[in-house]
Amino acid sequence: MNTPTTESLAEKILRGVGGPENIESLTHCATRLRFQLHDGEKVDQAALDALDGVMGTVPQSGDRFQIVIGGAVAGVYSDVMNLPSMSGAGTPRPQSDAEVKAEIRAKGRGRFAWLDNFFEYLSDSFRPLLGVLLGASLIIAIASMLDAFGVVDFRSADKSATWVFVDSMWRSVLYFLPIMVAYNAAKKLKIDPWVGAAVMAAVMTPNFTGMIGSKTPGVVTHTNATLGTSESVAHVFGLPMQLNDYGGQVFVPLLMVALLALVYKGLKRIFPENVQMVFVPFFSMLIMIPMTAFLIGPMGVWAGNGLGTGLSWLNGHAPLVFAIVIPMLYPFLVPLGLHWPLNALMLVNINTLGYDFIQGPMGTWNFACFGATAGVLALSIRHREKDMRQTATGALAAGLLGGISEPSLYGIHLRFKRIYPRMLVGCLVGGVIIGLLGGVNTKAFAFTSLLTIPVFNPMIKYIIAISAAFFTSMALVYFSDYRTKEERAEANAERDAAEATTRGGIPAPAAPADDRELVAVGAAATVTGASAASAASAASAGSAAVSAGPADVSAAAGEGIELAAPVAGHVVGLGEVEDPVFASRALGEGVGIEPADGRVVSPVDGELITVADTGHAFGIRTADGIEVLIHIGIDTVQMKGEGFDVRVESGQKISAGDLLAEVDLDAVRAAGHPTITLMTVLNTADMASVEPYTGQDVAAGARVVTVRR
Known part of the structure; x- marks a missing residue:
């Protein structure tokens, strides 16, 4: 007699999304499993929401479906992918003639799936980098703490080899970020990701960057005496090419890969399948590297600098408005994954201005979010709610130590409509304080957590603002309850x-x-x-x-x-x-x-x-x-x-x-x-x-x- 085995979470999830035959593809980010399904109607959302280990579910257009797991997402993803029944999953299902016609009609009706796809492209180009970005931000935070305590001058121009090496540990992520983004973006658009990475890397090699300001024949450098800036132009094949240092630039790879996808897929239709491995990457690089160096690169730098300048103008001329808008906007952007473009602007600011002014106000939103979670935790202890206490404890730890808000949002806040208005009051209070005190800047890209407080300047203003945001949200949630x-x-x-x-x-x-x-x-x-x-x-x-x-x-x-x-x-x-x-x-x-x-x-x-x-x-x-x-x-x-x-x-x-x-x-x-x-x-x-x-x-x-x- 066989003893029945307990069904695992992975098996329950698989059944809830309609079985392996309903899965076209499966990926994951920092907190969520991300399914592309053949038929979104087959999902049993109520059953998935009821599973222990599932914080929530997020249906999306185009038969996409997200399951929020939290910090254990990588393990659950691995468990799902290793199920024997998944061996045949992940292949596109042939569409019937009626389905093809229905899809064409849907596109003709002007639905907004394209907008969803656009933001998915932006988000999926950054999501896989969450871990290394977080790691780099914590290295910066540790170095900044040592600087604050006088152990080392973090910003000195003549640091010892030891601290130059420590700098390389976090600069590796931020400088080569364009190559990583290009890889992810190409993978998202279903072309060879290494081609995307290679094209972006070509304009970041020492050969290319070494021409900037050099005496290389054909390179002319103009200096603006008023602004104290210089611009180098190289004449390549008789054509002028503006030279830029693309380290840390994120708009350039996003624009480049979007065009590369058209070129790559077009070449695959031209060349026979048996020679595609050689000629499709070859011609893609032959076309796209010059296109990036001559046109897309300068355009991307211009676009990023323009957006950064616009926000800088608002921050300089209406700092109170700016400091309020940012934290009030983020609670609605993050659940939809629409916050990554603003995060990209932070990196642009650091590369062009040497500092960023967005992360300070953004930090007040994060701490208002964590404060609301702390209020829920206190209530769960008071009312002896074991499951909510466990959820809130994990979410609060992820937030305060890692600066990650998704476990709080998907595990708690979006489930109880009373939380958001109270959290927004905390965002408003923190933003007003930042604005009245004159703003907060940082010279590093950092996840806003307790560990990264030292990277913000002036630090005392930042501490006052995030503390006010945290305790305002916490008090409002605790005293008025997150439940009716x-x-x-x-x-x-x-x-x-x-x-x-x-x-x-x-x-x-x-x-x-x-x-x-x-x-x-x-x-x-x-x-x-x-x-x-x-x-x-x-x-x-x-x-x-x-x-x-x-x-x-x-x-x-x-x-x-x-x-x-x-x-x-x-x-x-x-x-x-x-x-x-x-x-x-x-x-x-x-x-x-x-x-x-x-x-x-x-x-x-x-x-x-x-x-x-x-x-x-x-x-x-x-x-x-x-x-x-x-x-x-x-x-x-x-x-x-x-x-x-x-x-x-x-x-x-x-x-x-x-x-x-x-x-x-x-x-x-x-x-x-x-x-x-x-x-x-x-x-x-x-x-x-x-x-x-x-x-x-x-x-x-x-x-x-x-x-x-």
């Missing part, structure tokens, strides 16, 4: 039920008094430890009351207070309800009623303490202090009020039988939710007994629960 009241109460109730199950039916210790809510907008409430304990014991007491029936109730102590049925229908015990929170009695003893119609009335006289915005839950407190929850359907909060016509409002005095809401039960069923209406006594622990009467068909207003104090 209904989500918080529901999450706490699920936690209590899970803890009760783990402890064998004994609920968790008491929560702080300020965590206790009568009923949250959304249908659930937390109870104190004493209430939870009594609720657990009430389960058995309730069961006994059900079996005893109304005839035996008179034996119970105290005068009974009757709760009427809020809807007409068949009464069942909470133990028969599908929702584990209600079934565990974490929200108190009560009944469930399978409704015969959608008319919901008040079961008691009292005051409406809470009325859910979505209309699916009501909290009532009687003059005797009995707290009653009425919850219409299960998970109906997801309907966002559709099908619920609420007739009352919070704070209103009501009488038994008053209409609370009319519900379209067919709409609830169509949305896939059970229609059962639940009524519980939230403060069951404060009562002598709560006695439900089940197994009967009742009209609205009939007795279904007796409460004895």
Whole structure:
């Protein structure tokens, strides 16, 4: 007999994207698996989002699909690629005649997939370099810290050979970045990446750069006495060629590879397949190296310098506006991968101006992001949310130590809509401080983390700004919560039920008094430890009351207070309800009623303490202090009020039988939710007994629960 094996995360992901036969290609970046699929409709997004180890999913146009993993993405990618079933994956699927025609029609309709493709090209040219860029930035940070403590003069012109060598360790990445970008860009456009790298390398060789300012015959150097700059022009084959040092330039390889792709693919159509290996690279280099040296290179330098000059003008003439715009823009650019062009401008600034003024304001966005994550972490500790605590801890570590915001964004912030507005306030506060204090510059490209603080100047201004951004976001998220009241109460109730199950039916210790809510907008409430304990014991007491029936109730102590049925229908015990929170009695003893119609009335006289915005839950407190929850359907909060016509409002005095809401039960069923209406006594622990009467068909207003104090 074979023992079944546990399915791995890689296998679950593969199944979720429609199987290996649905995968055209798979790559990964710092945090995400990036699928190009044959059919995006085959993805089971809900199943993927529910997987442990998956922070979130991002569908994109053109059957592209991203799965956010976090720091473990490389290992998961390797696991997926090494699955036996992936041996036949990654090949384009033949298109039918109808599909080809549909694709042509789609292009003719002017869809914006081209814009998506453009930014994908930019992003994928940089994403694989994230690791080495981060490594270089940390080397710079360490050297800057040593400089700050007086160990070495980091900017001295006559440093020892040791520190010249240390400089080469990070300059290798930034100087040869154009070759790396060219390689990635060519790979993205599905041409030989080494041809792209070779073309870019040709204008970065010592032979080429050595002509700048030299006495080489045919090279003329002009000096601008006013600006103190010089420009060299070489006459090659009788044509003037502007000479530039392309180290660190990123616009040049992006422009060059875009044209190289057209040339390369055109040559592949011209030459027979058996000679393509020789002649396609040969003619590509023969055409593109001169094209890059004479035309694309100078154009790329001009474009990059122009954009940098424009931003420099804004920074110089309206520094407050600039310092606010940058951190307020980044939270929307990063999730879409559109921030890389701005990152490229940072490199241009460093190469042309000797410093960059974008990274300082950008740092306030990063720390506002990390502050929001810290607020979530503090709340997860307070509310004993194990999974969120683990997610937030990892995301905060990646941010504060590595300057990487994606784990925070995809793992937390984009999942809870309340976080972004609070995080933007932190961005605004940090940006205003940077602007008012006169800006912050840096002479190095650095990921904005705690470790890279020393590379910013003036450092004290930067520390003040990022601290304000961090703690503003953290405080706003912590004190107003990243969940709505209904989500918080529901999450706490699920936690209590899970803890009760783990402890064998004994609920968790008491929560702080300020965590206790009568009923949250959304249908659930937390109870104190004493209430939870009594609720657990009430389960058995309730069961006994059900079996005893109304005839035996008179034996119970105290005068009974009757709760009427809020809807007409068949009464069942909470133990028969599908929702584990209600079934565990974490929200108190009560009944469930399978409704015969959608008319919901008040079961008691009292005051409406809470009325859910979505209309699916009501909290009532009687003059005797009995707290009653009425919850219409299960998970109906997801309907966002559709099908619920609420007739009352919070704070209103009501009488038994008053209409609370009319519900379209067919709409609830169509949305896939059970229609059962639940009524519980939230403060069951404060009562002598709560006695439900089940197994009967009742009209609205009939007795279904007796409460004895």
